[in-house]
Amino acid sequence: MEIGDVIAQNLRELRQERGLSLGKLAALCDVSKVMLSQIEKGDSNPTINTLMKISKGLGVPYSLLLEQRVPEATVVRRAQASVQPDNDGHYSIHGYFNVAENRDFELFEGEFDPGCDHVSEGHRANSREYVYLFEGRLELVLGDETFTLEAGDMVGFDSSRRHEYRNVGDCVAKVLFVNHYPA
Numbered sequence: 001m002e003i004g005d006v007i008a009q010n011l012r013e014l015r016q017e018r019g020l021s022l023g024k025l026a027a028l029c030d031v032s033k034v035m036l037s038q039i040e041k042g043d044s045n046p047t048i049n050t051l052m053k054i055s056k057g058l059g060v061p062y063s064l065l066l067e068q069r070v071p072e073a074t075v076v077r078r079a080q081a082s083v084q085p086d087n088d089g090h091y092s093i094h095g096y097f098n099v100a101e102n103r104d105f106e107l108f109e110g111e112f113d114p115g116c117d118h119v120s121e122g123h124r125a126n127s128r129e130y131v132y133l134f135e136g137r138l139e140l141v142l143g144d145e146t147f148t149l150e151a152g153d154m155v156g157f158d159s160s161r162r163h164e165y166r167n168v169g170d171c172v173a174k175v176l177f178v179n180h181y182p183a
Contacts, residue, residue, distance in 0.1 A: 029057025136173030
């Protein structure tokens with residue numbers, strides 16, 4: 001998002017949160033109503049001095065007008081999730097949240113057909129994977145160790161290592177994956 005768009009969005013949200021009309025805000029910060037309207041529409045690139053006046057009138061730090069705000073809630077519908085099938089089509093994941101500037105994790109829903117196995121050569125260094133099994137029976141193989149998960153079980157491990165999943169049950173195994181990539 002361009003800085004002018006960020007300023008426009010922040011100004012509009014801050015003004016509305018305080019229940020101020022453009023006219024009332026103009027009186028508080030000594031910036032014309034027309035100028036404020038242009039800034040909120042993204043039609044004007046305000047000077048530093050104008051932004052300082054606005055921040056003082058709103059009673060917020062100057063930097064709050066410049067920061068891209070993270071929404072309080074983000075809804076991702078299953079139909080919007082990215083689907084990534086395995087080569088043989090017996091394993092797939094739906095990606096709901098990917099790593100982003102303000103997020104150091106990924107969240108996926110996975111489905112393993114009965115008898116399916118899937119090998120991951122590992123993720124980047126210092127990564128952790130957390131797996132919650134909703135339905136089915138799943139084995140996780142880490143080197144010489146095998147962990148069997150039943151519905152309701154969870155496991156966390158160093159995912160930079162090679163790991164393998166095996167559906168050892170007779171129904172589709174439904175899994176929630178959270179991959180954490182600490183800074």
